[in-house]
Amino acid sequence: MRRSGAEIALSIGVVVLGVAVAGVTATLPSEGGYARIGPNVIPAGVAAGIIVLGLWLVYEAFTGGWRKRTEQTEVFEPGAFLWVSGALFAHMALIGWAGFVIAGTVLFVFIARGFGSRRWARNAALGLVLSLGIFYFFVKLLNVNLPAGWLAPVLGGAGI
Amino acid sequence: MEALSALLSGFGVALQPINLMWGFIGVTLGTFVGVLPGVGPALTVAMLLPLTVRLDPTGALIMFAGIYYGAMFGGSTTTILLNTPGESASIATALEGNRMAKAGRAGPALATSAIGSFVAGTIATILLTLLAPIVVDLALKFGPAEYFALMVFAFITVSSVLGSSTVRGLTSLFLGLFLGLVGIDSQTGQARFTFGVPELLDGVDVVVLAVGLFAVGEALYVAAYQSRVSETIEKVRGSIMMSASDWKRSWPAWLRATAIGFPFGTIPAGGSEIPTFLSYATEKKLTRHPEEFGKGAIEGVAGPEAANNAAATGVLVPLLTLGIPTSATAAILLGAFQNYGLQPGPLLFQSQANLVWGLIASLYVGNLILLVLNLPLIGIWVKVLEIPKDLLYAGILVFATLGAYSLHQSWVDLAMLYVFGLLGFAMRRWDIPVGPAVIGLILGPLAETQFRRALAISQGDPSVFITHPISATFLAITAALLVVPFIVRHRSRRRRG
Numbered sequence: 096m097r098r099s100g101a102e103i104a105l106s107i108g109v110v111v112l113g114v115a116v117a118g119v120t121a122t123l124p125s126e127g128g129y130a131r132i133g134p135n136v137i138p139a140g141v142a143a144g145i146i147v148l149g150l151w152l153v154y155e156a157f158t159g160g161w162r163k164r165t166e167q168t169e170v171f172e173p174g175a176f177l178w179v180s181g182a183l184f185a186h187m188a189l190i191g192w193a194g195f196v197i198a199g200t201v202l203f204v205f206i207a208r209g210f211g212s213r214r215w216a217r218n219a220a221l222g223l224v225l226s227l228g229i230f231y232f233f234v235k236l237l238n239v240n241l242p243a244g245w246l247a248p249v250l251g252g253a254g255i
Numbered sequence: 256m257e258a259l260s261a262l263l264s265g266f267g268v269a270l271q272p273i274n275l276m277w278g279f280i281g282v283t284l285g286t287f288v289g290v291l292p293g294v295g296p297a298l299t300v301a302m303l304l305p306l307t308v309r310l311d312p313t314g315a316l317i318m319f320a321g322i323y324y325g326a327m328f329g330g331s332t333t334t335i336l337l338n339t340p341g342e343s344a345s346i347a348t349a350l351e352g353n354r355m356a357k358a359g360r361a362g363p364a365l366a367t368s369a370i371g372s373f374v375a376g377t378i379a380t381i382l383l384t385l386l387a388p389i390v391v392d393l394a395l396k397f398g399p400a401e402y403f404a405l406m407v408f409a410f411i412t413v414s415s416v417l418g419s420s421t422v423r424g425l426t427s428l429f430l431g432l433f434l435g436l437v438g439i440d441s442q443t444g445q446a447r448f449t450f451g452v453p454e455l456l457d458g459v460d461v462v463v464l465a466v467g468l469f470a471v472g473e474a475l476y477v478a479a480y481q482s483r484v485s486e487t488i489e490k491v492r493g494s495i496m497m498s499a500s501d502w503k504r505s506w507p508a509w510l511r512a513t514a515i516g517f518p519f520g521t522i523p524a525g526g527s528e529i530p531t532f533l534s535y536a537t538e539k540k541l542t543r544h545p546e547e548f549g550k551g552a553i554e555g556v557a558g559p560e561a562a563n564n565a566a567a568t569g570v571l572v573p574l575l576t577l578g579i580p581t582s583a584t585a586a587i588l589l590g591a592f593q594n595y596g597l598q599p600g601p602l603l604f605q606s607q608a609n610l611v612w613g614l615i616a617s618l619y620v621g622n623l624i625l626l627v628l629n630l631p632l633i634g635i636w637v638k639v640l641e642i643p644k645d646l647l648y649a650g651i652l653v654f655a656t657l658g659a660y661s662l663h664q665s666w667v668d669l670a671m672l673y674v675f676g677l678l679g680f681a682m683r684r685w686d687i688p689v690g691p692a693v694i695g696l697i698l699g700p701l702a703e704t705q706f707r708r709a710l711a712i713s714q715g716d717p718s719v720f721i722t723h724p725i726s727a728t729f730l731a732i733t734a735a736l737l738v739v740p741f742i743v744r745h746r747s748r749r750r751r752g
Contacts, residue, residue: 101685102685105681105685109426112430112433116433116448119447119448123445123447124443124445132706132707132710132711132715133443134440134442134443134445134447136707137436137703137706137707138436138447138448141429141432141433141436141699144425144429144432145426145429145430145433148422148425148426148429149426151422152422152423152426155422161420161422161423161685161686162419162420162422163419163420164419164420164685164686165419165686167480167684169480169481170480171479171480172478172479172480172482173479175478175479175482176475176478176479178478179474179475179478179479180475180673182652183471183652183656183669183672183673183676184673186656186669187666187669187670187673188666190660190666190669191664191665191666195657195660199653199656199657202649202652202653202656203649203650203652203653204649206474206478206645206648206649206652207645207646207648207649208645209474209478209482209645209648210477210478210482210644210645210648210649211482211645212643212645212646218645218646218649221646221649222649222653225650225653226653229653229654229657233305233657233661237306237308237309238309239305239308239309239661240664241657241660241661242664
């Protein structure tokens with residue numbers, strides 16, 4: 096009988112999520128005025144649904160595994176996963192501080208590295224051109240504010 | 256002929272030069288992004304949403320109609336030339352389309368796909384024009400109880416019909432319903448599940464969820480599992496013109512596929528997946544050239560492609576007339592409406608007749624633009640396909656993060672984007688469909704409002720859902736959909752055991 100640790104963990108995760116939703120729901124007020132249908136009624140239903148579905152998944156996971164799942168045979172590459180994740184974290188940290196263009200360039204270079212490209216200089220140049228293009232397009236043409244950050248003196252007062 | 260005069264004034268809106276331009280830009284951008292491998296129509300629409308923030312609603316929605324159609328066509332181009340169906344609706348096309356391309360007949364395959372999409376799209380838009388006023392009249396009689404029952408019906412069909420497992424479909428739906436609860440409760444002003452984070456007061460934005468699931472999740476998945484897989488792009492050699500026999504074999508397939516695709520699009524069955532396969536099976540059965548199936552039969556491309564477009568138009572019937580999205584892409588389109596404070600549904604046909612009929616008229620125009628633009632530009636689309644994976648995903652993510660960041664200029668939205676990316680990665684890996692989550696996020700809050708309104712009217716008496724005949728019918732069908740397959744499976748197991 097097939098039994099997958101990941102399936103069991105995910106199924107339990109769903110149950111835990113349901114319990115957490117139920118816990119928060121318990122703190123919501125129940126008075127809803129006229130019909131007495133407060134803001135906690137639907138959340139309670141959703142929490143119950145998630146818990147039931149989670150338990151069902153747990154049952155399936157322990158009795159032969161989730162039904163009709165296509166088996167994946169590809170090999171997981173942790174390095175690639177970490178580069179892509181790191182790219183998004185670096186971007187998150189940089190955007191408000193160093194600005195959209197620098198954050199976008201770093202994001203571009205890191206993601207490309209995650210997909211196996213080591214041509215750092217070329218990727219940095221491409222990322223810079225793309226981010227600059229998007230920056231000017233959004234800030235000048237669409238009037239959407241994007242942070243200029245460290246490049247504010249160079250970017251000519253555009254952005255915030 | 257009320258519909259006809261409404262449509263004519265709609266054309267007056269759609270044919271204004273500025274709106275025509277938005278249509279052109281939408282089709283071109285939609286095709287460009289839709290061609291990118293791994294980018295399906297839902298992601299295309301979600302990624303291009305930020306571009307319209309400063310447009311007036313009519314222009315923005317006309318542009319979106321163009322993006323929607325362009326994304327569909329772009330996806331088929333990728334499928335035919337690359338054999339990596341970006342979404343389930345393209346799998347049927349891949350069966351024959353890629354074989355045709357391998358046999359040096361990429362041109363006619365792309366042509367039958369483009370012309371078939373135009374024929375099916377135009378017929379389906381005519382059907383939409385005729386059907387919409389009828390559904391609107393019917394929907395005006397719906398009260399909150401009927402709406403709620405209809406939404407429950409839509410929830411269950413989109414999560415149990417699609418995908419391989421009802422439990423996993425429903426899990427995805429409930430995840431979406433939960434995310435839909437986050438934010439300020441529209442009825443009482445109570446903040447729910449916001450944990451004191453100001454960015455969460457507006458609720459979870461559909462763009463952040465869709466882009467997280469589809470773009471970030473896909474990037475994580477492809478990088479971690481498939482970055483070494485290389486693909487071969489088939490060349491477009493020779494003429495793209497279809498021969499006389501190609502035409503003769505394509506015509507009936509287009510028409511049959513429209514008849515299959517449109518009705519399936521209008522019911523909440525998740526859009527294009529089922530009709531494309533049904534059309535493929537039909538053509539395989541009726542063909543006079545059964546020996547060619549599996550080796551590149553043109554009917555096998557013409558049918559599914561036309562069915563796909565007819566269904567994509569059919570999806571707009573419940574979206575526009577009832578405000579109910581039945582596919583992930585439609586849910587994102589509904590989010591675009593909501594950004595302008597517009598709620599699609601029967602009332603919108605009355606309060607914003609110009610906008611709605613302008614949008615419907617622009618569907619006719621969009622189909623035509625697609626036909627005129629795409630075949631001549633096929634060389635450009637092939638170039639787009641040649642962008643290597645590393646640069647492709649890097650570029651997609653620069654754009655994807657922009658959409659999330661521009662909501663509140665806050666890194667919190669980017670953090671949410673990454674969390675949804677992890678979720679998308681896990682869902683892809685463990686075969687949990689993502690569509691129901693996106694639909695749940697958008698439709699959940701609407702269903703809750705109708706539920707509470709219905710109970711307010713009935714003074715808290717829950718029997719209102721089963722004493723109203725329309726509501727009771729929807730709920731009965733829903734219950735049957737959930738219970739019957741379960742009993743059938745149980746019985747057949749007992750008989751075997």
